[in-house]
Amino acid sequence: MSTQDSDDYDKLSPAEREIRDKADRQREADEQAALPYSWKQSLEDVDIVVPVPKGTRARDLVVVIAKKKLSIGLKGKDPIMAGDLCQDVKIEESTWTLEDQSSVELHIEKVNKMQWWENVLTHHPKIDTKKIQPENSKLSDLDGETRGMVEKMMFDNQQKQLGKPTSDEIKKQEALRKFQLAHPELDFSNAKIS
Known part of the structure; x- marks a missing residue:
C-alpha cells in the first residue's frame, strides 16, 4: 500500500475499510491462486x-x-518456478521432497526469523504482511517474555510499514514530554532527538 493509499485508508469509515479489506483479500487470493x-509461512520458515x-x-x-535464488522444474523443460527469493534462506536447513509422484514440497528456513515474507519470488504478486494473523496456538505456546517480544516486534514492524513511530520511539517521545513538563524552564526548541 503506498503512502497515498494509506492516507486514503485512514480517512475511510469502518464500513468502508471493511469493504476495501475484503476486496483486497479477494484480489490477493486470486493473485496467489494463479501462481x-x-x-504458507511462519516467522521461522516457508513451506x-x-x-x-x-x-x-x-x-x-x-x-x-x-x-537468494530458487528454481524448480523438470529436466529438459523450462522451470515451473524460478527467480530471486524475496529474502535470504538457510540453504543447509532447507529441504525438498517429492510427494505421491505429483508434487514437490519444499521446506525453507528463513535467515531473518523476525520478518514476514511478502512473496516467495520477487517478481510474483505480494501479500499484505500487515494483515497476517499468526496462529494463536503458536503465539500462546510461547512463554510470557518471548510472547511479549514477538508481539512488540509485530507491532513495530506494522508501525514501520505505516510510517508511524515504533514502541521504542513512542517511549522516548513520552519520556521527553514528561521531562519537558517537569522542567518548563528549559528551552527544547533546538533539541535533536534520535
Whole structure:
C-alpha cells in the first residue's frame, strides 16, 4: 500500500475499510491462486507445494535452493518456478521432497526469523504482511517474555510499514514530554532527538 493509499485508508469509515479489506483479500487470493505453486509461512520458515505431472520421479526434477535464488522444474523443460527469493534462506536447513509422484514440497528456513515474507519470488504478486494473523496456538505456546517480544516486534514492524513511530520511539517521545513538563524552564526548541 503506498503512502497515498494509506492516507486514503485512514480517512475511510469502518464500513468502508471493511469493504476495501475484503476486496483486497479477494484480489490477493486470486493473485496467489494463479501462481504455479502454493505457499504458507511462519516467522521461522516457508513451506511451498509445487504440483508436477503425476508419475514424476525425483531423478526427473531439477531443484535448486540457493541463499537468494530458487528454481524448480523438470529436466529438459523450462522451470515451473524460478527467480530471486524475496529474502535470504538457510540453504543447509532447507529441504525438498517429492510427494505421491505429483508434487514437490519444499521446506525453507528463513535467515531473518523476525520478518514476514511478502512473496516467495520477487517478481510474483505480494501479500499484505500487515494483515497476517499468526496462529494463536503458536503465539500462546510461547512463554510470557518471548510472547511479549514477538508481539512488540509485530507491532513495530506494522508501525514501520505505516510510517508511524515504533514502541521504542513512542517511549522516548513520552519520556521527553514528561521531562519537558517537569522542567518548563528549559528551552527544547533546538533539541535533536534520535
